[in-house]
Amino acid sequence: MKLLWNRFALILAGCFLLAASGCALFRQPESQIATLDLSHSIQTLTAAAPTAAETPTPSAIPVPETAAGQNEAAVILIPLRTDDPNAEPTLIPTSTPKPAAENKDGSDQTTAVQEALADGGVYNRNGRRPTHPVFRLESIPTPRTEDITYTVVSGDSVAAIANVYQVPVSAIQDRNNLANPELIQIGQTLIIPAVEPEALSIGSAIVPDREIVDGPSTFNPETFLSDYPENLLTNYIEPTPTPYPTAEPDDPVLPTPVFNARGGLEILNEVALENAVNPRILIALLEYQSQTITNDPPRRFLIEDYIGALGWRTSLDHQLSWAANTLNFGYYQWKNNRINQWILADDSVVAVDPSVNAGTAALQYLFSKLYGREDWINAIGPDGFRATFESLFGTFSDAELSLHDPPESEPESALPFRAEDEWFFSSGPHYGWASGSPWSAIDFVPGDAIGCSASSYPVTAAADGLVVYSDAGLVVVDLDMDGDARTGWTHLYLHVGSKDRVALNARVRQGDPIGYASCEGGFSSGTHLHFARRYNGQWIQIDGANPLVLSGFEAFSTGTVYDGYLVNGDQVVEAWYYQNDANRIDR
Structure with a gap:
């Protein structure tokens, strides 16, 4: 994302929702677990994905015979390490790269401007027309077998780096001789070791x-x-x-406690x-x-x-x-x-x-x-x-076990605000709710908002539907109008303030006001609207298979969370932290 200090007010880059973090062992409290950070995409860890012939199927890996009477569905851990230096390496799936921004011609989206398409048209800042990253990989890549290096940047921790590269914290600590993994410096180069799985889990299904x-x-x-x-x-x-403490006679009157x-x-x-x-x-x-x-x-x-x-x-x-x-x-x-x-x-x-x-x-x-x-x-x-x-x-x-539930045709949807009002595209595709959910949401900011001030520009319904939830900054509209948010398409509008918010069970038509953007709901550093979609209870990530199109504007991710574009014909709107000409939506 770019940053621009100008005459416009600071607005939100995205929704800062409560994300998963660290935990410690429940049944063995003496164990320590590093903080879990799910706010980053998994970085490139691996070589090219193997073909089906190169990747062993579970049946190709010897499974120890079960003893008489033993539950055959029991979990079996098969050791993968061997002391035989001549043994052939076993290809075991490992963690995979972050989404790669790829053009339809197969070239990388970050190709230099001079390699852009020869014909005219609309391009992003890298010289290419925005295209969807590949979120779902066709096959599982082979494990990384060599160490790589990583340069520490602001906000990093060893735990976060370990989570991104899918290695234990102790592996980074030991490989870099870190006496205290909490003490790292910006610009410090760390070796990220290749880790070899100790075992392969052959386990029974747990739930569908x-x-x-x-x-x-x-x-x-x-x-x-x-x-x-x-x-x-x-x-x-x-x-x-x-209870609030009892006030002494000379003390000022204590505020009335708010207890929800x-x-x-x-x-x-x-x-x-x-x-x-x-x-x-x-x-x-x-x-x-x-x-x-x-x-x-x-x-x-x-x-x-x-x-x-x-x-x-x-x-x-x-x-x-x-x-x-x-x-x-x-x-x-x-x-x-x-x-x-x-x-x-x-x-x-x-x-x-x-x-x-x-x-x-x-x-x-x-x-x-x-x-x-x-x-x-x-x-x-x-x-x-x-x-x-x-x-x-x-x-x-x-x-x-498996849920094969491809979305049916989505009702035509509009931008969730009036055409005559000034709104800005502040965040490209990012988490639908907290950071564990896929990138299924985008954000908009009303032009008259400063910080968490109220806006006079209403949020409007993107499609016809029935309001099945309206509370705590969140409005959920059920597009099939059966009254059940678990079925069919639903639209989520987050950070809708309590003032004039649409009532539960109200029927709305596309363009009807449903409230005003605010800082209510989740965590927000500025007035904005967070918009996402779900189908039959599943988050619908914004990609080529399930594009998000609002009033003819299609949302694109760059492969970096919160970064993206809206494209409508020759018009390209880029997501920015701040209000400026590049992210104003004109229609």
């Missing part, structure tokens, strides 16, 4: 994909929880009221709706991790560790939000063939069976952030989380 996404379903959490009267969610309230209490069930429903994650999976995680659904929770669980020891994330809202965001990251990265080895809490490196479904991969990823090798094996095995899930919600068949 549909149990991760909040898609079509008749499940009602309140009805389900009524069978467990002592459950945590029904009996939880947050935040816990804290939320119950556990309300928090569950909000986290599920916001992240588009199935509430059933969150309920099952609470039961598996802390037994707080079927049992009266012990006193210590009234404070923290509902999902895991996540540092400062001790509230139920924080714990469920972390879990939902982490599940989203594992689920969508797996569907894009972009993450397939786990760095466990004890820094073990495990390559994952590439045949598992995305729902199973999402849970393997989540548990990799909570557990070391032994507990992780237990969690992903048939007697681990799956057994808990099935005890609550029943069994499923392997035929139900």
Whole structure:
């Protein structure tokens, strides 16, 4: 992104939503886990993707025979290291590059201007007409076998670098002789070692994909929880009221405390709706991790560790939000063939069976952030989380595992504001909600807003629909008007202020006002609108397969989060942090 200091006011680059972060081992509190940073794309780690003939299938890797009577679906870890120097290397899938900006002719989008298309037309700042990056890879690349170097920049930490390059923190620390991994300097060159997986996980399915996404379903959490009267969610309230101290006679009058209490069930429903994650999976995680659904929770669980020891994330809202965001990251990265080895809490490196479904991969990823090798094996095995899930919600068949749910034709949509009002394109494709969700949102800023000031320019409906949620800065419009946000197309409008916000259950036509942009909802440093799409509960990333077109303007990513363009014929609008001629939308 460019920066421009000019006469215009500072506006938001994007939505700063609560992102997944670090955690510590839940069942073994003495273990330490590095902070998890999901705010970066995975960097290039690998050689060219192997062909199908070069990549071994799971059946080509010898599996130890099971003992008589042993559960054949049990998790098996196959050692990959060998002491034989003449042994042929085994190709095990590993983490993959960040999206590559590629033109339709196969050339790189960053090609110099002189190599641009000979004919006229509209070009981005690199001399090429904007094109969609490739988010979903066709095959899994081979592991990186050589060390590479990385230069530390502002905002870096060893934990964040390790997460980007999918290596253990300890590997970077040891390779660079860092006495304290928290002490690195801008400009410092670090060696990022190639890591060899210690084992390949051949595991059973944990849950079907549909149990991760909040898609079509008749499940009602309140009805389900009524069978467990002592459950945590029904009996939880947050935040816990804290009385203000009594004022002395000479003290100024204390302000009236603002206490917006939320119950556990309300928090569950909000986290599920916001992240588009199935509430059933969150309920099952609470039961598996802390037994707080079927049992009266012990006193210590009234404070923290509902999902895991996540540092400062001790509230139920924080714990469920972390879990939902982490599940989203594992689920969508797996569907894009972009993450397939786990760095466990004890820094073990495990390559994952590439045949598992995305729902199973999402849970393997989540548990990799909570557990070391032994507990992780237990969690992903048939007697681990799956057994808990099935005890609550029943069994499923392997035929139900994968979710093949390509979006149907999307209703024609318009820019979410009036043509006569001045608006600016402030952020290209980025996270739909928190940083675990795919790049499915773009941002706009009204021209009359300064900081978090109110705007007089209304946000308008991009398409006809029924308002199925309107609270806390978020408006969700159901385009098929069946009243269920889990089915069909939905549009999400975030940071819509409470003033004149459209009412729940209102029917809107394209162009109808639904409220005004603000700083309400999530975290925001300036008044703006965050717009995203979902279909049958799944985030729809902005790419060539599912382009986002509003009033003829098609959104393009450059492959860098928040950076992008809107293109309508010969008109190209570039996303900028600040209001200027380059990002003003004229129509």
